[in-house]
Amino acid sequence: MWKLFPVNSVYWWNGKLENSKEIVSIVKTKKVNWEKVKSAVIKLHPYETPCIIKIDVKMNDDYESWINKEVK
Structure with a gap:
């Protein structure tokens, strides 16, 4: 998923305040896929330092069953 x-991002980069349009991507997958997803983003992303964050979540039983069935 x-x-x-x-988004419009404002941040410091190399001592300068930057303002740029960016895209935030949320990827829903199984924990076992974390390293694959992270590696793919690093390989494909044009930024020197992309922001890649993993958030562990609790989910309802029906959604967890669906994710486990649909995501390889």
């Missing part, structure tokens, strides 16, 4: 959201 993959969602994309446009």
Whole structure:
């Protein structure tokens, strides 16, 4: 499962305040896929330092069953 959201980011980079349009991506997968997803983002992302965050979550039983069935 993959969602994309446009955002306007303001951040310091190399001593300068930057303002740029970016895309936030939320990827829902199993814990076992974390390293594969992280490696793929690093390989494909144009930034020198992409923000890649893993969030462990609790979910309802029906959704967990569905994710386990659908995600390889």
